[in-house]
Amino acid sequence: MTKVFLFAIVVLLLNACAVHAPQHSHRGPVTGLMAQADQQATDGNHSQAIALLERAVRIEPRNGHAWLRLARLHFVSGDLYKAEQFARRATQFSGADKMLQRECQALLEKIRRQSNKAA
């Protein structure tokens, strides 16, 4: 009986950790702005998405994710040169984040292919 009780307590505690721990890491202001920007981009409202991402960059100038999103928006709007420059900046801020590095590389590769096609 005691064992079951202890087990229940442990489970509850672990649960509490599971619920609260991620909140701090994911509820930053920049994360929120990026989510809003993604929504605006999905709705086709590019200038609003760019405004939100620039606000994010102002708060956290070294946030590679925000720079990468800006690069993607420029890519979608067909400005390949800008897209490439922003993607390079994003790479610069990716640090040890392998996932982000790969995303930057993938975008740069896409830009290269697109430019070759255009040329």
Add this chain to the structure above:
Amino acid sequence: MSKKRRRRAKPKPKPPKKRLWLKVLLMLAVPLLLASVLYVLYLDRVVQSKFEGKRWSVPSRVYARALELYPQQPLTADKLLAELKLVGYQASADGLAPGTYWRKGKQFVLTTRAFQHWDSLEPGRSILLKFDNKQLLSIDDAISIEPLSLIRLEPMLMGIIYPAHRQDRVLVRLKELPPMLTLALQAVEDRQFASHYGVNFRSIARAAWANLRAGKVVQGGSTLTQQLVKNFFLSRERSLTRKINEAIMSLLLELHYEKKDILEAYANEIYLGQDGNRAIHGFGLAAKFYFNKPPQELSIAESVLLVAILRGPTYYDPRRHPQRALARRNKLLDILWRDGLLDKQQAQTAQAASLGVTQKPNLGNGRYPAFIGLVKRQLQQDYRDEDLRSEGLRIFTTLDPVIQQVAEKALTKNIKRLEHRPGLLEGGVVISRLGSAEVSAVVGGRNPRFQGFNRALDIQRPVGSLLKPALYLTALSQPQRYTLASLIDDAPLELKQSDGSVWSPANYDHKNHGKVLLAEALIHSYNQAAVRLGLELGLAEVVESLHSLGIDKPIPPYPAVMLGSLELAPLEIAQMYQTLADDGFYTPLRAVRAVLDAKHRPLSRYSLNTEQRFAAEQAFLINDTLRMALHQGTGQSIGKHLPKSLPLAGKTGTTDDLRDSWFAGFGSDYLGVVWLGNDDNAVTGLTGASGALPVWADIMRQINVSEAPPPPMNIEYVLIDTATGLRAGSRCQQYYELAFISGTAPTEYAPCAGGSVKRSVKSFLDRLKGLFK
């Protein structure tokens, strides 16, 4: 006979005199009538065209950046308080009314006002903020206690760009005014407003009778319409013609427009005060000017005070003559109660209220003339000066008023300490944010409120060693040929110039240092090594690097350019160092984010742009060396006292005979450039390290808060022996820990670290030779 008969047969003629009169009268009356009709038609055109067209030249309003608030933000409670005061928040018992705050230690409750930012509408809300010593811990909605992740305060109104007549107004719609304001206005100024046709003859007669009895003008019989016509269409002279014009135009105005349009025009036209040479017009601006509130928030007492003032804004000035203003306000409150517009309770409460006038905002006099100068410069490509002055634009800038304050104080305080002859030493400062390249502060001189010469933008002075990083960056862009450990020659040299003269640059310490490490040459700013390296690289290459870093003007490819004979403004140096600080990415400096028109519709956006001009690793090598220059080299007098935890880096600039003192550098968040010198170019006796550096350090210490970003992935640090440029060991006497792009560091060990002897002896001999040269 026949003649006689004929005469008799005709009717008896009227006396010729009488006929003539009639003729003359007719001849005169017809044209007179015609002229009058034409004149009235002309007035009608005047009235209509002006009333239909753009009624007012509305100045542009310039806003600072809006402060963002979010949990874990590096912001102290005191800094927030400084910001709240600048934006115009007032302390209150609970902080729950818009524009007020309540503070207890490290906790705030404040209520923001809804604000239409350039990119979105921020709703007004009450929030609870908790701080610790270093940061903002949390933001909660003060009503629902829900945690919030990001809030934006309304930005400070930092400046106004006026039309030539310097009338200032903020246009309001009638529905934005509190009802009591318009009711009181009519009750006091024009009781029959709702029913008359523009002119109220009964009230003119009554006023005339009162004036006649008193023997002087004691009462005016003008309606609100006439007052509007007088201010809006006519000159200030007092003549019968003007009175007649006024009456005709009032009737015409009433004929064409509705009462509410006339009242709204009146509410925007009326003169309500003076702020230096800025004239305060309209209730919209007056509410802000006297109470620092939007008109919607005015209380009954405040609304009635504005009506009280308009009879004589100088005589009843509530700041200068509070007793007079109070007496008139309370008299008007009595009238409103007597007329049944207020009940007794309301009237008494309002009469008991204080005037509620806030301190005069220091805006009209131009609080940030140097920054406004930069804003105008950025906008002049897209807007005519005339439009900036009259179209009521809303300009959203990047000014950070708190940083501006820090920079102004640092410059003023240090100049007073440093100057030899009081009142002469001048200076200029530019501060910008890394990443976004937004300019945060501009100080144009020792008196930051002075509207004149803007030294941050307009002074052109030789920049001394500030250009050297471009030279070394050019070298490091060839990583196979140069690293920070390359040995370069600091031996003296003589150059024959095109005019036949000989130029022999010397080191600041007048010593020759022989073969030195490339890093060392930058850290100690050796001139001879710099010129030799420049010639080796080719001056055209170095000039190209300077352009890539962001210096736009033509640069003559003379060797003296490497030692900073080029004349530049602090702003241009800021652009160059911004590219270094942003890891080789050129990002144009911006002072304006967006411009909206008077109806909040977007006109221009100045969005973020960036372009890679140098490899990030190469920029990093320079920046890392500039960090060492500050702590161990030319900047060490101040640098060694700076906390090690602050990742600051920078370069001194000193010119011949100590005329100009420069420092340019950056931390983890901001970049700063400081120039000190005399306007007449007299000797200051200051080096870059003794003059500009203390100002720079004073500012940068306070505004850079982030930790140093990690170096790029492919950077490694290696200990390098100073004498040989080879790897050092524990027995080496002098060495530097230098950064290298992976794979480019020397592989050999110096003799002191057990390496080959031959090279080290050669180098030692070189050094010796250098000493005796």
